[in-house]
Amino acid sequence: MNKLWGHFKTITIHKLLVGKLCFKCGLYKQGLLHDLSKYSWVEFSAGVKYFQGNRSPIDKEKEVIGYSKGWLHHKGRNKHHWEYWIDCSPVGLFGTKIPNCYLVEMFCDRVAASHIYHPEDHTTSGALNFFMKNQDHYCMHPESKQILKEMLERYAEKGLDETVAYIREEILKNQ
Numbered sequence: 001m002n003k004l005w006g007h008f009k010t011i012t013i014h015k016l017l018v019g020k021l022c023f024k025c026g027l028y029k030q031g032l033l034h035d036l037s038k039y040s041w042v043e044f045s046a047g048v049k050y051f052q053g054n055r056s057p058i059d060k061e062k063e064v065i066g067y068s069k070g071w072l073h074h075k076g077r078n079k080h081h082w083e084y085w086i087d088c089s090p091v092g093l094f095g096t097k098i099p100n101c102y103l104v105e106m107f108c109d110r111v112a113a114s115h116i117y118h119p120e121d122h123t124t125s126g127a128l129n130f131f132m133k134n135q136d137h138y139c140m141h142p143e144s145k146q147i148l149k150e151m152l153e154r155y156a157e158k159g160l161d162e163t164v165a166y167i168r169e170e171i172l173k174n175q
Contacts, residue, residue, distance in 0.1 A: 007051040011038045014116050021108035024164045026172060030080070030105045037077045046070035055117055080105035082140045098144040100171050107151045107167070111160075125156040147171065 015035050022031030037043055046069055050057035061068040075083040079102045087096050098106075107127075114126035131152050138145060151171070155163040 003051040004048050006053055007044070007047045007057065010051070010053070010116060011035065011044075011047065014112050017112040017115060018105070018108045021111060021164075022105060024160075025104050025108065025167050027101055027104060027108075030101065034080070034105065034109070035074075035078065037074055040073065042073045043070040056113075080109050082106070082138055082144070085141070085144070086139050093139055095138075095140040095144065097141045100147065101175055103144060103147050104151070104167055104171060106148060107155075110152065111155065123156075124159055128152040128156040 015038070018034045019031035022028070022034060038047065046061055047057045050060040050064070052060055058068045058071045058074075061070065075081045078084060079099075082095060082098065085096045085098050086093055088094070110127040110131065114130065115122050118126055128149075131149065135145065135149075140148075151163060151167065154166055
């Protein structure tokens, strides 16, 4: 499969899956607008160049040139990434509190990415395992990190339907 078609297909399927999950949670606008920046030239061209099919091209681009132009563009325009919410003060960088609607979109994004990059061996614990393996370097507000972790744990233990019900009734109830 050529890299252009492979990348286009991967990001489009991912976008549709996240949209479907966002709709289930009641986040209709976010479901429609999710990851539109991936079709911009800076993100799309890097995605095609570093496409591998089994993991994010962002990781490959970082390995090759030391950073990712596509990722720098993406994280600055998409509020469902914890990196969007980093601020600085005289004492250093810190994670600001992330609004729950973007934490839920982050949850949907992680679940969809787990499906996309691990289609043969996908489990409900895949997104939680990835979070647990990487959370030590996340510069996230502690409360936001805990809410995301709770959603991923619930998904791993109880599945999607119960997690979506919890999200709608508890996390997004006042939004």
